[in-house]
Amino acid sequence: MKLGLVIDTDTCVGCHACVVACKQWNTSGTLGPLTDYQPYGEEPSGVAFNRVRTYEVDTYPNNKTINMPMSCMHCETAECVTVCPTGASFKREEDGIVLVDQDKCMGCNLCAWACPYGARELDEAVGTMKKCTLCVDRIYDELLPEADRQPACVITCPTSARAFGDLDDPDSEVSRLVRERNGYQSLPELGYNPVNRYLPPRNKPHAETTPGAPLPSLSERFKSWIDKAIVR
Amino acid sequence: MHPALSVIFFTVVSGAGFGLVILSVGLGLLGGVPGLGVSGTLTSIVTGVVLATAGLLASTLHLANPKNAWRAFFRFRTSWLSREAVFSVLFYPCVALYLLGLWSTGGAHGAGMTLVGVLVLLLALATVFATGMIYASLRTIPQWNSPLVPTNYLLLSLASGAVLLTGVTVAFGESPAVAGRLALVLLITAGLAKAVYFFWIGKPQGPTINTAVGATRARIKLLESGQSSDSFLNREFSYEAAAARINQLRIVVYVCGFILPFLLLVALLRTDATPLSLTLALSAPALLGIGLLAERWLFFAEARHVVNLFYGRQQC
Ligand code: SF4
Ligand code: SF4
Secondary structure: OOEEEEEEOOOOOOOOHHHHHHHHHHOOOOOOOOOEEOOOOOOOEEOOOOEEEEEEEOOOOOOEEEEEEEOOOOOOOOHHHHHOOOOOEEEOOOOOOEEEOOOOOOOOOHHHHHOOOOOEEEEOOOOEEEEOOOOHHHHOOOOOOHHHOOOHHHHHOOOOOEEEEEOOOOOOHHHHHHHHHOOEOOOHHHOOOOOOEEEOOOOOOOOOOOOOOOOOOHHHHHHHHHHHHHHO | OOOOHHHHHHHHHHHHHHHHHHHHHHHHHOOOOOOOOHHHHHHHHHHHHHHHHHHHHHHHHHOOOHHHHHHHHOOOOOOHHHHHHHHHHHHHHHHHHHHHHHHHHOOOOOHHHHHHHHHHHHHHHHHHHHHHHHHHOOOOOOOOOOOHHHHHHHHHHHHHHHHHHHHHHHHOOOOOHHHHHHHHHHHHHHHHHHHHHHHHOOOOOOOEHHHHHOOOOOOEEEEEOOOOOOOHHHHHHOOOOOHHHHHHHHHHHHHHHHHHHHHHHHHHHOOOOHHHHHHHHHHHHHHHHHHHHHHHHHHHHOOOOOHHHHOOOOEO
């Protein structure tokens, strides 16, 4: 299995709901807490597993806004794991999820240096490295209804711009999306082979339209208007 | 990259320490450090070990969770940081054995001593090489991902070791003829290799914002980073030094790190007056130290991590 996310940059509106949902779920999750630094101070900041950045692509009149949510890509060639001297960072055989064993991490930052996608953040209060777990503590939880066994960011996305699934399975929804919409990797030239994919903006009009039934005849429409008028 | 003082201090000081040990032991294997007796050689190796240790201890200061530092020995197979830790720890018993041998035999290199000496030499070289490889193995930082990086680390370590060895030789009242000449050659080589490095990082060659965001045929600019103040990522990776500052420091690197020590050593080789030669021999390593601290600061400050692309940098 190769679990990962497929994110549609065409539908993402940059609302940051996934950022908030991620923080809410994970701060009490396996790798939590996600410490906040001066949350009510002058310069609030803190650990996040997921960040959304907004770009303007091309120039007027062809300019377009692209929102790019980014979290760990659970890379196939995860150099963050290779460089880790303590063995705290590891990639799971069974589903490809990359995790950090909080009991082993010595906080050397080397894995964050090795990650091209800014997916790893040191928790300066705890002293250990934190990162996206793909909600490993949700997706396998049999106490949750089946539909809820998805990462918090995916469930919460109001525009359904995020999809979660097995990118190894050619018949999965995520694989189909990547195939049909030309899903791409960020920074493919670095060779990390990130599992997460992004779907580029569509070229055709955004709303899918299906031709409706033909209009009823004039007399039919007149009759239905009379019906409505009389009721009122 | 954010230039962390503990790491700058660590790499410069332990590099010099290991360099001093490498040269003292290396020359010892070749029949003794010329002009330096047993006590002098012992002093120079011990000085090297002290410097290396000070550096290694400083390096643990940048760990956020040092209580797990002992685990760093367990990923030797994949991690250069782990290899560095293992090599540096194996170095200690070997060098202790060598010092003991030197002290008891008075400098005679039997088969056993030679073996231990070779081990010390290889482990010290391997440690410095591993330090360089920690940086060179990162594909995320184009300015580091090059064989030039471990080459520079090794050459600068040897050059600073040789300058220190010259200092020790003079301090013991001996002729610095061999150590001094060795230092001159190493200073020139290291200075040239560093010049190649500065030239090589001159023009941006890394990935662009286009492949990062995924629109390869249009201009891209950051509209919103989505955060109201700097995060760990910005603090760690977005350090930018002003171009003027970088140029000033490169001058410091060359003047203090290479040119002045070179001239001082040349003067040293031409003088016999003891107080003057001692001043020369001791100010050379001091100046070199300043130059190397500037060099290491630049090594970090000029490194551009690709995560900056997501924060709007056009190319790394
Ligand atoms: S995105 Fe970064 S942290 Fe995640 S697997 Fe890839 S290299 Fe590792
Ligand atoms: S910060 Fe922790 S997880 Fe990352 S490389 Fe260091 S020890 Fe490994």
